[in-house]
Amino acid sequence: MKALQPAVLIVLLACMGLLNSLGSDILIPALPAMRSDLGISSWQAQQTISLFFFASAFMSLWYGALADAYGRRRIILISLLLLAIAAAASAFPAGIEMLWGLRIAQGVAAGAGMVVSRSILHDLHHGPTAQHLLGRITMLQTLSLIATPVIGAWLSTHFGWRAVFVALSAAAFALAGIYWRWLPETLPPERRLSLHPVALARAYLHALRTPRFVRLSVAHVANWTSMAIYVVSAPSIVIHLLGKAATEIYLIYAPITFGLTAGFWAFPHLLRQLKGGPLLATAYRVLAAAVGLNLLLSGLLPAGPGVVLPLFAYSFGLALALPILIGGAIEPLRQSAGVAASLQTFLQFAMIALAAGLIAPWLWDSLFTLALGTGLLTLIGGGAVYLEHKAGLPGAATPHLHSET
Numbered sequence: 001m002k003a004l005q006p007a008v009l010i011v012l013l014a015c016m017g018l019l020n021s022l023g024s025d026i027l028i029p030a031l032p033a034m035r036s037d038l039g040i041s042s043w044q045a046q047q048t049i050s051l052f053f054f055a056s057a058f059m060s061l062w063y064g065a066l067a068d069a070y071g072r073r074r075i076i077l078i079s080l081l082l083l084a085i086a087a088a089a090s091a092f093p094a095g096i097e098m099l100w101g102l103r104i105a106q107g108v109a110a111g112a113g114m115v116v117s118r119s120i121l122h123d124l125h126h127g128p129t130a131q132h133l134l135g136r137i138t139m140l141q142t143l144s145l146i147a148t149p150v151i152g153a154w155l156s157t158h159f160g161w162r163a164v165f166v167a168l169s170a171a172a173f174a175l176a177g178i179y180w181r182w183l184p185e186t187l188p189p190e191r192r193l194s195l196h197p198v199a200l201a202r203a204y205l206h207a208l209r210t211p212r213f214v215r216l217s218v219a220h221v222a223n224w225t226s227m228a229i230y231v232v233s234a235p236s237i238v239i240h241l242l243g244k245a246a247t248e249i250y251l252i253y254a255p256i257t258f259g260l261t262a263g264f265w266a267f268p269h270l271l272r273q274l275k276g277g278p279l280l281a282t283a284y285r286v287l288a289a290a291v292g293l294n295l296l297l298s299g300l301l302p303a304g305p306g307v308v309l310p311l312f313a314y315s316f317g318l319a320l321a322l323p324i325l326i327g328g329a330i331e332p333l334r335q336s337a338g339v340a341a342s343l344q345t346f347l348q349f350a351m352i353a354l355a356a357g358l359i360a361p362w363l364w365d366s367l368f369t370l371a372l373g374t375g376l377l378t379l380i381g382g383g384a385v386y387l388e389h390k391a392g393l394p395g396a397a398t399p400h401l402h403s404e405t
Contacts, residue, residue: 010133012183013121014140015175016076019083019113020056020349021141022148023106024049024356026168028235029153029249030161037161040096043361048103049232050357055107057349063115064342065200068193072123073185076116077176083109084172090165106168111349118341122330123186132268134323139264142257142319149234153247193338203339215388216329217344222381223287223318223325225351225359226374227256230311232356233364241303241367251305259312263319270320277389280324284382286317291375298367307367314374325385 027034027048035045067075086105093099121130121137155163193199207213230237234252238244242251270279290313297307326344333340363369 006133008182009121009124010136010140012179013117013133014137015178016120017114017117017137018141019079019110019172020053022171023083023087023110023168024052025148025231026152026155026164027161028232029149029247030156030164031235032239033156034161038093038096038099044096046361047357048099050353051100052103052107052110053349053353053356055104056111057346057353059108059111060115060345060349061342063112064119064338064340064345065193065195065203066338067112067116067119068187068338069195071185071187071192072116072120073179073183075112076179076183079109079112079116080172080176080179084169084176087165087169087172091162091169109172111345114348115338115341115345118326118330118345119338120186122341126331128271130327132271132323134327135264135267135319138319138322139261142260142264149249149253153249157247200339204343207333207340207343210332211391212332212388213329213340213343215384215391216325217347219381219384219388220322220325220329220344221347221351222377222384223321224348225355226377226381227311227315227318228352228355229360229363229370229373229377230256230308232352233360233370236360236364237308237367237370240365242305243303252308252311255309255312256315259315260319262312263316264323266316267320267323280321280385283317283320283324284385286320287314287378287382290314290317291371291378294371295368295375298371303367310371 031042031045031048034040034048035042038045063075063079083106086102086109090099090102090106093102117137118134121133125133151167152164155167193203230252234249237252238249242248244251267279270282274282290310293313294310297310301307329344330340359373363373
């Protein structure tokens, strides 16, 4: 197999990992228009997001095993075609129940993106190189955090909420064509695993019995869910707490996007100076400072655009920790990277679904309660990293300091 150039690999995997973000973030700004047009409640509209993530979470458990058995390329192409068809049908639903079903189908399809993307990365690279590439991939993906909702808001405002699904369908068809042309298969037949239920159960149990995988995955998911709470709460924050128009949703997405971008840009430079363990400790100091500032500003100052500025610092710290946590979790399970990526992605999507459907609506009436929720989740993640450090495992003390062979 001809090796992919790093720049090409970064772009292909970044777009692949964006399927869930694209399927959710582009719709969030259109929820008020959809609610008004279909005559549904805010809760019913919000479930189009949470059901999407629940379906993604469920299927992410199986995509890794399917990709380990049948190869990466076939799975992602089939998923993209399903996403394109379901999105096109969502532009003309007979009612909210039909739209819920189509959103579940979209979630089923989009669940392949992040799992297959991480599996391909670990097929080709490991150690510091994998961390470096993952940082660049995720940095590129963060640009969608501000671009995708703005596109969704513009489409909804000028062409109606149905145009959002037309655009999503067109993007999925375009990506399928790109991967058909340029994405090679990275898992040769001799390395593929059996789909036999006993072998599959053993692979999942082995991952769940690997303390390093569990602890670092929990830390990553806790951090990411903290940020996701603000992402899914953005319309409510902007409209009800800040008193702005829905098109000004960038007030939430901009500090998150710029913080993540700055963090992922700085990551490889800091990794060369600090190595894995000290850099992870630095990341959590940044997260702790951001949480403290967020609680202070939201508790003492009236609601205003400046109150959400700590999101920049939090996102910066999250970006520094993310490649170490994800790479450190999967590294001991490279022989079954698909299964490991599936479990990790399942945890992430399940928590995002819980955040969208339950946690965020419970917290978004106040910037202070949102800050409290973020602080609690960050504390859980920090606790998992502390346990990893106390266990004396390489994953927390000096993750991935070996050379790639």
